[in-house]
Amino acid sequence: MKNNRGSALISTLMIFSVVMILGITLLNISTLNYISKKMNSQSKQSFYLAEGGLDLVYGQVIKEVEKAIEYAKEGMDNFIINNLQYELTKSDEYVNVRHTENSTYYSLDIDKIEKLLTDEFNKEYRRYFLGNKRVEFINSLSSINENGIRINVENGSVIQENNKIKFKIVSNYKENNIEKEITSDVYIKVPTVEDKYINYALDVERINKNPIWDKGIMTNSNINSIQDIISESISEKINYDIKHYVELDKAISIKEKDEIIYIGTENITIEENFKNGIIITSGKVNVNTSKFSGLIASEKDIDISTSLEFTYDPYKTLDIIKKHNLFSYFKNGNEDKFVFLEKIDISNIMGDKNIPDFIEYKNWIRRK
DSSP states (O other), rough: OHHHHHHEEEEEEHHHHHHHHHHHHHHHHHHHHHHHHHHHHHHHHHHHHHHHHHHHHHHHHHHHHHHHHHHHHHHHHHIIIIIIIIHHHHHHTTTTEEEOOOOEEEEOHHHHHHHHHHHHHHHHHHHHHHTTTTHHHHHHHOOEETEEEEEEEEEEEEEETTEEEEEEEEEEEEEETEEEEEEEEEEEEEEGGGGEEEEEEEEEEEOOOOOGOOOOOEEEOEEESSSSSOOEEESSSSHHHHHHHHTTTSSSEEETTTTTEEEEOEEEEEEETTOEEEEESSOOEOOOOSSEEEEEEEEEOOESSSSSEEEEOOOHHHHHHHTTTTTGGBBTTTOOOOEEEEEEEEEETTTTOOGGGGGEEEEEEOOO
């Protein structure tokens, strides 16, 4: 009887031990499974957060493209005001001149102008990403730090590839020793002429041509100079009356820095500090400057006391007339000729174009 009890106790202990071992094993399996699932969940979360970094970069790149457009627009506007307008007044490179039997027409070469402006815009647009704004652009992306996401531009490299700005973005997220990293090439389009993103205002004005504009220096009397001046833009003893074409009685006198404007009846002296302007008078003109560009017309003698370097450009003369609103001083006369003045105003870039269309992600890679 005692032997039976001992045997039962041993059996019970053995069964309990087996059950206990099985329980511990199952508990360990459940714990490991939980840890594995948790790590897998954290891994996926890290991956999605790292992937979300690309979305944050996308939003920032849109803002940077907008800044680049404004930067390029400002540069192009400065180019129009400070360079192009001057080019239009001093040369025929961008001006079409068409002569008919009774008329002369001046108009801008739109194709040349459009290409010139597009090239200038693209130069300034690329400069934002590749030139003096490059570091600022890279820092704007690298400064993204949201929910532990870290962003950087690989090797700080931004280049031009074909007609696009290219760089590689790296999005990284790390938590509890779980790190995920995603990279992608980012391309930003540079506009072309065909894209038609550049608009500019063209101010067209038809003006009766005045024969006074035909020459640079003219007089009904004599030109007295210390040197021989031979030029098609200089005429003396002209055979028409200046008063017939210009309102001399509506006297006007303007002196600004190196520019002198005078229309009237008095004797006028052009001093050394004046380098350009318009002088039309029934009185005498004394030229004491060594360099002058513009128009000098007199009914009396024109005395030139220096070795004068004189240039005459009808476009620049018209530009001065327009600048000071002098057209009311000129009579139409009997000339059946017209000048069409065109002026490019500051630009309107992009219009309603969709900026996100400029941005493209390629070669998406999951590194970790």
